[in-house]
Amino acid sequence: MQEKMKQRAKELLADGTVNRVMGWKKGEFGYDTTPAVFRSAEEIDKYFVCDDFTNSNLSKLLVKESKKDGVILAFLKPCDTYSFNQLLKEHRIDREKVYIIGIPGGPKLDAEIIKSKGITGITGVKNVNYTLVIDTIYGEEKMPFYEAVSVKCKSCKSKKHVIYDELIGDDGDILESDRFDEVEKLENMTSRERFDFWQRELSKCIRCNACKNVCPACTCEKCVFDNPKSGIENKAVSDSFEEKLFHIIRAFHVAGRCTDCGECSRVCPQNIPLHLLNRKFIKDINSLYGEYQAGADLDTKNPLTDYSTDDCEPSIVHERGVE
Amino acid sequence: MNRIGVFVCHCGTNIASTVDVKAVAEALSHERGVVISQDYQYMCSESGQNLVKNAIKEHNLTGVVICSCSPRMHENTFRKACSEAGLNPYLVEIANIREQCSWIHKDITTATEKAVILGRTAIAKVTLNTPLTSMESPVVKRALVIGGGIAGIQSALDIAEAGFEVDIVEKEPTIGGKMAQIDKTFPTLDCAACILTPKMVEASQNENINIYSFSEVSDVKGFVGNFTVKIKRKARYVDETKCTGCGLCTEKCPMKKVPNEFNAGLDNRTAIYIPFAQAVPKIATIDPNYCMMLKNGKCGVCSKVCTAGAVDYKQKDEFIEKKYGAIVVATGYNPISPEKFDEYAYSQCPDVVTSLELERLMNAAGPNGGTLLRPSDKKHPEKIVFIQCVGSRCDDDRGKPYCSKICCMYTAKHAMLIREKYPDTEVYVFYIDVRTPGKNFDEFYRRAVEQYNVHYIKGMVGKVTPKANGKIEVQGSDMLADEQLRIDADLVVLAMAIEPDKSARPLATMLTTQMDTNDFFTEAHPKLRPVESATAGIFLSGVCQGPKDIPETVAQASAAAAKAIGLLCKNSITCNPCVAHSDELMCNGCSACEKVCPYGAITYENKEFRMPDRTVAVRRVASVNPAVCQGCGACTVACPSGAMDLNGFSNSQIMAEVDAICK
Numbered sequence: 001m002q003e004k005m006k007q008r009a010k011e012l013l014a015d016g017t018v019n020r021v022m023g024w025k026k027g028e029f030g031y032d033t034t035p036a037v038f039r040s041a042e043e044i045d046k047y048f049v050c051d052d053f054t055n056s057n058l059s060k061l062l063v064k065e066s067k068k069d070g071v072i073l074a075f076l077k078p079c080d081t082y083s084f085n086q087l088l089k090e091h092r093i094d095r096e097k098v099y100i101i102g103i104p105g106g107p108k109l110d111a112e113i114i115k116s117k118g119i120t121g122i123t124g125v126k127n128v129n130y131t132l133v134i135d136t137i138y139g140e141e142k143m144p145f146y147e148a149v150s151v152k153c154k155s156c157k158s159k160k161h162v163i164y165d166e167l168i169g170d171d172g173d174i175l176e177s178d179r180f181d182e183v184e185k186l187e188n189m190t191s192r193e194r195f196d197f198w199q200r201e202l203s204k205c206i207r208c209n210a211c212k213n214v215c216p217a218c219t220c221e222k223c224v225f226d227n228p229k230s231g232i233e234n235k236a237v238s239d240s241f242e243e244k245l246f247h248i249i250r251a252f253h254v255a256g257r258c259t260d261c262g263e264c265s266r267v268c269p270q271n272i273p274l275h276l277l278n279r280k281f282i283k284d285i286n287s288l289y290g291e292y293q294a295g296a297d298l299d300t301k302n303p304l305t306d307y308s309t310d311d312c313e314p315s316i317v318h319e320r321g322v323e
Numbered sequence: 324m325n326r327i328g329v330f331v332c333h334c335g336t337n338i339a340s341t342v343d344v345k346a347v348a349e350a351l352s353h354e355r356g357v358v359i360s361q362d363y364q365y366m367c368s369e370s371g372q373n374l375v376k377n378a379i380k381e382h383n384l385t386g387v388v389i390c391s392c393s394p395r396m397h398e399n400t401f402r403k404a405c406s407e408a409g410l411n412p413y414l415v416e417i418a419n420i421r422e423q424c425s426w427i428h429k430d431i432t433t434a435t436e437k438a439v440i441l442g443r444t445a446i447a448k449v450t451l452n453t454p455l456t457s458m459e460s461p462v463v464k465r466a467l468v469i470g471g472g473i474a475g476i477q478s479a480l481d482i483a484e485a486g487f488e489v490d491i492v493e494k495e496p497t498i499g500g501k502m503a504q505i506d507k508t509f510p511t512l513d514c515a516a517c518i519l520t521p522k523m524v525e526a527s528q529n530e531n532i533n534i535y536s537f538s539e540v541s542d543v544k545g546f547v548g549n550f551t552v553k554i555k556r557k558a559r560y561v562d563e564t565k566c567t568g569c570g571l572c573t574e575k576c577p578m579k580k581v582p583n584e585f586n587a588g589l590d591n592r593t594a595i596y597i598p599f600a601q602a603v604p605k606i607a608t609i610d611p612n613y614c615m616m617l618k619n620g621k622c623g624v625c626s627k628v629c630t631a632g633a634v635d636y637k638q639k640d641e642f643i644e645k646k647y648g649a650i651v652v653a654t655g656y657n658p659i660s661p662e663k664f665d666e667y668a669y670s671q672c673p674d675v676v677t678s679l680e681l682e683r684l685m686n687a688a689g690p691n692g693g694t695l696l697r698p699s700d701k702k703h704p705e706k707i708v709f710i711q712c713v714g715s716r717c718d719d720d721r722g723k724p725y726c727s728k729i730c731c732m733y734t735a736k737h738a739m740l741i742r743e744k745y746p747d748t749e750v751y752v753f754y755i756d757v758r759t760p761g762k763n764f765d766e767f768y769r770r771a772v773e774q775y776n777v778h779y780i781k782g783m784v785g786k787v788t789p790k791a792n793g794k795i796e797v798q799g800s801d802m803l804a805d806e807q808l809r810i811d812a813d814l815v816v817l818a819m820a821i822e823p824d825k826s827a828r829p830l831a832t833m834l835t836t837q838m839d840t841n842d843f844f845t846e847a848h849p850k851l852r853p854v855e856s857a858t859a860g861i862f863l864s865g866v867c868q869g870p871k872d873i874p875e876t877v878a879q880a881s882a883a884a885a886k887a888i889g890l891l892c893k894n895s896i897t898c899n900p901c902v903a904h905s906d907e908l909m910c911n912g913c914s915a916c917e918k919v920c921p922y923g924a925i926t927y928e929n930k931e932f933r934m935p936d937r938t939v940a941v942r943r944v945a946s947v948n949p950a951v952c953q954g955c956g957a958c959t960v961a962c963p964s965g966a967m968d969l970n971g972f973s974n975s976q977i978m979a980e981v982d983a984i985c986k
Contacts, residue, residue, distance in 0.1 A: 090911065090912075090913035090915075091912045091913060091914060092911065092912075092913065220963055221908070221909055221942075221966075222908070222909045222964055222966075227964075227965065229965075229974075229975065230965055230974075231978045257963075301918065302915075305915050305919045305961050306918060306919075307832075309828075309829040309832045309833070
């Protein structure tokens with residue numbers, strides 16, 4: 001797969017279709033891959049990588065890249081195409097300036113999970129009949145493949161590319177996903193239990209802003225958290241109530257636009273399950289306004305910024321919150 | 324440096340009895356920026372206003388806070404007063420300590436505490452107020468009337484007579500509404516058609532009136548003086564410009580088994596039809612649910628017999644868009660279905676009919692040519708029982724909680740007409756109360772009882788049972804005689820409750836007007852503004868606002884027309900300067916605001932910006948047309964980055980208010 005991608009990228013660079021290629025390169029460690037832009041065949045040969053650890057969603061980076069001169073080639077996994085579409089819908093990306101090659105998605109692996117099993121010094125991984133064989137500087141280790149899969153891939157919603165110029169490999173289908181199961185668990189808690197749950201999780205937050213920086217729905221010219229006029233700018237948490245506000249405000253800001261790509265939870269160094277806040281919104285939108293998947297297409301209106309005469313009355317929403 | 328004046332109103336005892344106004348004035352005098360804080364018995368009186376005006380001059384005030392009633396009552400009064408004293412009228416804030424405080428609290432301590440908080444909130448807001456100037460917006464000199472019953476016709480005629488263009492949108496193939504189906508009208512017993520049809524003809528002949536029959540309003544944009552309305556002209560499969568209304572097609576149509584809605588389903592019509600002889604416009608319409616040509620492409624008789632070549636099976640729904648300055652809503656009513664009231668055996672026995680069906684049974688254009696016959700065996704009924712309040716004044720969800728208002732009178736009318744025409748018929752009326760407030764109404768009812776010997780029985784009917792011999796046993800209680808009655812009737816008539824037309828609810832959403840829980844449109848004020856909706860430029864006519872009879876409907880229709888004419892007379896209206904604007908440096912160009920704007924006030928443009936790194940970038944940014952914006956604030960909420968802001972209700976003002984409340 002990686003070789004095919006490299007091959008095609010070099011062809012498109014050579015024939016002038018694109019002048020840059022966006023993919024991933026290895027970081028300090030083998031499993032530590034990071035998005036990267038390549039300008040020549042040599043760079044691609046030397047650094048380009050697409051493996052079990054290339055988790056990151058490239059769509060957000062195209063907001064800036066598509067403003068530059070020339071067309072950029074981007075390799076998008078199915079989940080990334082939803083983010084791309086959503087950004088296109090919000091006029092954040094210039095479609096003409098991006099050439100999309102759809103590539104098969106995960107399941108991708110999370111090195112943090114492997115490390116949490118006490119396996120360190122990872123140099124490479126292999127999937128042998130659903131057993132993950134891990135090469136480390138200390139020798140070979142094994143663990144069940146499924147256990148090492150990223151949280152976001154475990155509840156994959158779709159293997160279908162919703163936008164692309166060409167595909168490498170086959171296109172998949174929208175999946176029956178159990179992604180709302182955990183939200184339901186939270187809903188079934190008493191309000192006290194739920195409050196305690198979020199109190200526990202959100203108090204771990206160190207305000208590193210990784211979730212905000214990686215989120216493809218967070219592309220504002222000026223983020224409210226960086227805007228002195230907003231009244232909530234760069235506020236350090238001064239009490240246990242305020243520390244929740246950052247994430248709650250963020251969840252409200254991306255409601256109806258979040259494609260559930262799962263990047264927020266993946267990058268969180270404190271392992272806060274932030275995606276559950278967003279999924280609660282998605283689940284509510286589905287049940288109140290009918291099924292809606294942000295980024296699935298360019299035409300369907302976001303139910304939160306649209307009204308139809310059969311929209312539910314606000315009292316219905318209110319009554320659901322009463323215990 | 325802020326110099327704020329605070330004025331606390333007693334409103335007689337309205338506020339002062341539950342709020343310690345002196346304590347409020349004292350507490351607010353210590354707020355930052357407040358230079359004067361006073362209380363007065365009636366702040367809205369001339370002397371009260373003078374108090375404010377003098378304080379503005381004396382203390383050189385930069386902002387005024389009035390702690391009084393709802394801003395809906397006197398905001399304008401105080402804005403004008405301040406403007407006269409040389410202060411920009413938008414530097415006034417009202418703290419509502421009456422409706423939102425004194426009227427809803429009993430305890431003086433809590434009410435006073437809350438009044439202080441509300442005052443403090445208004446002070447926090449007024450500190451951030453900026454002077455604003457109003458603009459003018461032109462008025463489109465055309466009115467739209469939605470609904471072509473007697474209410475809509477009357478409103479349209481009055482507006483047209485005043486010299487303005489009016490369009491009537493009617494969903495049925497003809498105007499006329501319910502009144503066209505009624506036989507005689509109380510209390511004068513003149514024929515409904517004889518007084519209605521001249522008005523229908525007048526409407527069709529008036530040059531200023533344009534009738535869109537078989538059409539529906541599908542979208543409304545804009546605001547008072549400048550509405551843009553999309554009208555759906557449903558396909559009637561007949562070219563309106565060619566059809567002469569000769570009716571040959573309706574005679575030849577082979578599909579003759581279509582329930583005739585005009586005769587309340589008591590007889591049949593053809594698939595191509597003209598609802599009734601005096602229909603306006605008199606144009607045939609094909610019912611696509613029954614036409615064999617439209618359903619399976621086999622027939623085409625009407626097209627062959629039509630000498631005018633008007634039949635067009637390929638006609639499609641069309642949409643037209645027009646601008647209006649005022650909209651009159653006259654969507655009317657329908658009787659509720661008797662299905663839920665199974666104890667009256669409506670679904671089991673054809674001789675249990677509703678009052679509207681009885682109107683048709685008695686009408687000369689009805690199924691029996693005006694002779695009252697039982698639907699089942701076409702025999703003269705000898706004993707007739709009327710049951711009042713079926714679904715009206717009902718305390719469960721089968722019916723309606725309100726009085727339908729017209730039933731007492733029309734039942735007296737029916738009873739009287741029957742006794743007059745068929746003196747050998749016995750007529751019983753079961754009632755809860757007989758309600759006859761209206762000119763000549765009680766005299767009318769007493770005539771039915773005293774002259775025509777109609778048996779009025781105070782009591783409810785428990786059960787109606789059709790019997791094998793064709794009789795219908797009515798079991799009821801006579802509460803005055805305290806006995807149970809069993810009457811073997813030949814015909815039973817149910818006075819069904821009336822409800823607003825089903826099209827009203829989606830229309831209210833389109834018009835952004837309010838409705839009550841029964842789906843009647845809500846008037847701007849129940850006593851003082853009874854024909855205006857709370858949305859400027861939308862007026863209410865007829866039963867869509869609440870149950871009423873024909874004289875009241877016509878009176879309200881003319882009142883609504885007068886209000887609409889008052890608006891259309893103006894060349895321009897003063898716009899609200901509290902409009903939105905976008906901070907282009909923060910705008911993402913995402914279109915969220917454009918999508919939520921109900922007025923179409925937001926457009927996007929590509930603009931060049933100098934970036935911090937000295938390059939020039941072209942960015943897509945929102946731009947608000949202040950003449951179109953109505954200041955609803957939807958965009959400021961939808962904007963993810965906070966680039967959209969509203970004059971007079973800025974994001975920072977709202978945050979300051981929240982902070983003041985939480986302090």
